[in-house]
Amino acid sequence: MATTHQQEEVEGASPGEQLIEACRRNNTDLLQSLITAAGSPTAAASLLNDTKTVLGNHAYHEAALRGNYEIIDLLLDQDLFECDPLTRLDADTPLHSAIRYLNTLPLPLSPHNLEYALGLITMMLEAGSDPRIRNKAHLTPAALCDPGLGKVREVLEEAVFVQMERGGFDEEEEVDGAGEEEEEAGSDSGSDFDREELEAQRGQRNGNGNSKGF
Numbered sequence: 001m002a003t004t005h006q007q008e009e010v011e012g013a014s015p016g017e018q019l020i021e022a023c024r025r026n027n028t029d030l031l032q033s034l035i036t037a038a039g040s041p042t043a044a045a046s047l048l049n050d051t052k053t054v055l056g057n058h059a060y061h062e063a064a065l066r067g068n069y070e071i072i073d074l075l076l077d078q079d080l081f082e083c084d085p086l087t088r089l090d091a092d093t094p095l096h097s098a099i100r101y102l103n104t105l106p107l108p109l110s111p112h113n114l115e116y117a118l119g120l121i122t123m124m125l126e127a128g129s130d131p132r133i134r135n136k137a138h139l140t141p142a143a144l145c146d147p148g149l150g151k152v153r154e155v156l157e158e159a160v161f162v163q164m165e166r167g168g169f170d171e172e173e174e175v176d177g178a179g180e181e182e183e184e185a186g187s188d189s190g191s192d193f194d195r196e197e198l199e200a201q202r203g204q205r206n207g208n209g210n211s212k213g214f
Helices: 004-010 015-025 028-038 041-050 059-064 069-076 094-102 111-126 150-166 195-205
Strands: none
Touching: 015 028, 015 041, 015 059, 015 069, 028 041, 028 069, 059 069, 059 094, 069 111, 094 111, 094 150, 111 150
């Protein structure tokens, strides 16, 4: 439930601004009120799918970057909700964003955090998120995983295999424009794992003992 201070901060804000705040703070009450106020599933989907931050992140990315399970669960319940929007800066899908969050959790993962991580990624996959999409760094969500997230990576790789069995997508296909402007230092290593990205995320993990729950 939102505090009085939080309610004051969103008072007078546009629906889009309130949506971003709800996704950042895991405020399901505020999100539900915005969905209801939209008046129809189509109008609600337009708000949820089209709202972006000044940096070009969609509301779904903002929730995934913080591992906000409850908000993501509510978002994915909405009709016409887009599961694979791309960020402007990195061409990340929300699956990439969720992995960026999970990469900041202390390793080895506690049983609680492992259960949470697997539940979050499985929920997103079952709702329709595509694990095969590569971002501008040519990384799939599985390739973005810290080596310590082995079980999470296994779930993603299994999902890729299932999608490939169904057909209709080239495993090597990249999102439009991905990686055209830049080349990653580790691109010649024979692996699609980005170690510079890992080191940056390990720095974020330093001192971060917080964990999420269902």
